[in-house]
Amino acid sequence: MTDLARLSAILDGLGVAWEPGAREGETVVTLPGEHKLRTVVSLHVGARALELRAFVIRNPDERHEDFYRFLLRRALRLPGLGYAVDAAGDVYVTARVPLGGLDEQTVDELLGGVLAACDEPFDDLLRIGFWTSIRREWAWRVSRGEPTTNLEAFRSELEAEDGAG
Template identity: 50%
Template sequence: MSTDTEAILAGVRTWAEVNDVPVDSIEDEEIVVTLPGEKKLKTNVAISVFARTAHLQAFVIRHPDENSAEFNRWLLQKNLKPGPVAFAIDSLGDVYLRASVPREHLLDELDGLLGAMLATADSSFNELLLIGFLTGMKKEWAWRVGRGESTRNLAAFEKVLSGDDNEYLGTFGDADSESPAVTADRESEGAAQAEEPAGETGAAPGPTGESAGQSASKDSTDDQGQCLRL
């Protein structure tokens, strides 16, 4: 690892300390920072420094349970808007945000890039949940209501889940001990990592997130996977 790369990673650590942002891990060419959000409780961003470029990647949400065509269409439409970050999916359909800059510009642009990643992940999370996981959320809401459990983790969706359109209301009771909880913020088992850009060296990042109302995040790898730009 060159001194220059060490200096870049040290600059990222300094940014994290100044902004009171946790650093999850540090490797020779990568550092992972955890950004707190509102709708999505946290977004882990892996920052990897290669020979010529620096890459940022953040896991957003796992592949949808339903409405995959509408789900991916939404992502494609968002990618039409100009900005420093873009959505990508891996071979299983799990969703990431990615950005790349020349390595010498990373520290100058770091604040703006991380801010854009956090804002995009946070603002998109609930919309993607409604498109790709609505049935699961209906079931979880009905289960919680039927057992007298708190619905706090789904409070943002109360208008959608508590009305007559929720066909699962009244189908759960105290005897249903196993929760049908939605875990959309967990990477799939065997989820693919982003493939290293051509001509660069070093491992590609694959951060995970934390589920709103749950702590079910985990890291996973797949040697055959490639992160596909939508």
């Protein structure tokens, strides 16, 4: 059995939906979230290791130092995973696991870690790095009677600001 076939069997055993990726050796998994709608995870089987990459959030608009400090502090609690930033400043979670250690428990822990790294801090990352945009979007939607469903996580803070202003 090839390492790619072993990964597919592991994902099937975990009940995780997957599909072949665009690159040779790549498998793509989409994980549902509570704060972030979904997290797309690329699992690439290389010659010696499984490489994982998942997009977390785009480059923040503001408070860069606070934003990246928050991520670095969270990174201390991410076993086997790390945050990375690409040339555009977009944030990813990455991991590398030797193929010899590729088993159901490892993959399950990796995918659980990805959710912890991408989904759990998502609202906090938006507050830190995108608050001005969120306030503008809220004001625009409220002024036009548009739905504010996508801003529900921030409703109490935004309404408090509205009341204070």
